[in-house]
Amino acid sequence: MTQTAAHAGAGQAYAEGGVEAMREAVARIVNETPVTDLHTHLYAPAFGDLLLWGVDEVLIYHYLIAEAMRASGLPYGDFWAMSKEEQAAFIWRTLFIERTPYSEACRGVVTVLKRLGLNIEARDLESYRAYFREQDLGKHIDAVFKAANLESAVMTNDPFDSNERPVWEREAAGDPRFHAALRIDPLLNDWTNACGMLQDWGYDTAADLGPKTLAETRRFLSGWLERMNALYMAVSLPPDFAFPDESARTILIRECIAPVAEEHNVPFALMIGVKRAVNPALKLAGDGVGVADIQAVENLCAKFPATKFMVTMLARENQHGLCVTARKFPNLFLFGCWWFLNNPSLIEEMTRMRFELLGPSVAPQHSDARVLEQVIYKWDHSRAIIAKVLADKYADLLHAGWTLYEDEIRRDARMLLGGNFWDFVKGRAGGAGS
């Protein structure tokens, strides 16, 4: 048999008559496959209090703050004047006792409590607090990773953050389950301030972005990539993001980010479409969404074919165009259903669209978890949708006449839940994982 005639399959075979058995296998395999969570706001234990965990933190997640403020009509100042425990109790009462918690962010809390073995029926916040008070953090992290079937998580590491920076400067011992990503929002979204901070740290930079400043900014980026051993550089961008344009951002991307990304062979991740502080009174919960122009992504991918780009966009309206762009550029990797898209109906729609346009070449989801236990619900809920859509696509394929083998389902699940990301990170732009 020639190579082209051979199938890679082994294990149970599924053909048109076996669609139901295939669906069960897909659900089981997707659950059994460990995840690399490629974008979170979690921290390794060495970062101390920056790693948020426990039921109060779960309840004061900014997704839930927005929902509770909307539901209650409480003046913003009254909410922010409360202690963390009072805020959590207020959100619990408003969204879980006085209302039925079926929004996705509320359901997430219920999933977390249930998967940790707590008594949901009791609806007793104090008993949940008592449970968390008894946990040893190290063992608890192990248990949460196990419950979410998480292999590792990528942090969001901001060298401009005065809470985080000293930890890196001490070079605290890493936990291999937590990888770093170099976050550079201040550099690209607020150059004037970032330039001043670079000067304070000994870089010879000036606001004018001359050759010396650009060289020093490259030195800053290279130094932090190495210090953090970062898997990628990342930025979140507004909906009016354009490339190229007349801004400092364009100069910095062209002269610093793209060349440093290429030199270090790390992707540049762009998260596009957030309107920061649409309602500033809501603080972190006050950001909104806007439709962006895909042209910027096309221009970047075309101008820098040797640079790897990871992109997620916040507006539902941008998802189809982004899939089409990814078909054109092998140096473009799509990931996740970001933030306001992280809802079952939208995850399903986006995952279906991506599978149909891009096959198994994407990372369908990341968690964006800010609180440790959230990975349990985010992955529990998303795994179910990924498995459902994958099984639907396989069913169509079996109807078309294909035979699918169990180890091919395992291979696909591994690719979708982490393998594609690692191949993209380790591979060269345009190359397939080599």
Ligand code: FIX
């Ligand atoms: O920019 C980001 O990484 C966003 O994910 C966050 O800023 C946002 O607040 C968030 O938590 C979304 O899920």
Ligand code: ZN
């Ligand atoms: Zn995020």
